[in-house]
Amino acid sequence: MPIVQISILPQSAEKKAEISKVITDEIHRITGIRKEAMQILFYELAPENVSDGGEMLSEKFKRMQAKG
Numbered sequence: 001m002p003i004v005q006i007s008i009l010p011q012s013a014e015k016k017a018e019i020s021k022v023i024t025d026e027i028h029r030i031t032g033i034r035k036e037a038m039q040i041l042f043y044e045l046a047p048e049n050v051s052d053g054g055e056m057l058s059e060k061f062k063r064m065q066a067k068g
Contacts, residue, residue, distance in 0.1 A: 001037045001038065001039065002027055002031075002033060002037070002038045002039070003038075003039045003041065004023055004027070004038070004039070004040045004041065005041045005043065006019065006023075006040065006041065006042050006043065007043045007045055008042060008043070008044060008045065009044070009045055009046075009047060009050070009057070010044045010045075010046070011042075011044070016042050019040075019042075020040045023040060024038050024040065046058075047060075047061055
């Protein structure tokens with residue numbers, strides 16, 4: 001039973017459902033494993049808990065919003 005773990009910034013339930021469907025469909029297409037046997041786990045990360053290039057995403061987002 002494949003278990004796919006996805007770490008992602010917060011997303012709507014609709015977006016997570018779409019991501020789940022696409023990933024499940026592709027794993028099924030490639031491996032032939034039944035879709036019912038797969039699990040997708042989403043771990044939502046707050047921007048203040050993620051760093052990109054040494055800068056916290058929360059700070060990067062603030063800077064981007066200030067630019068317009």
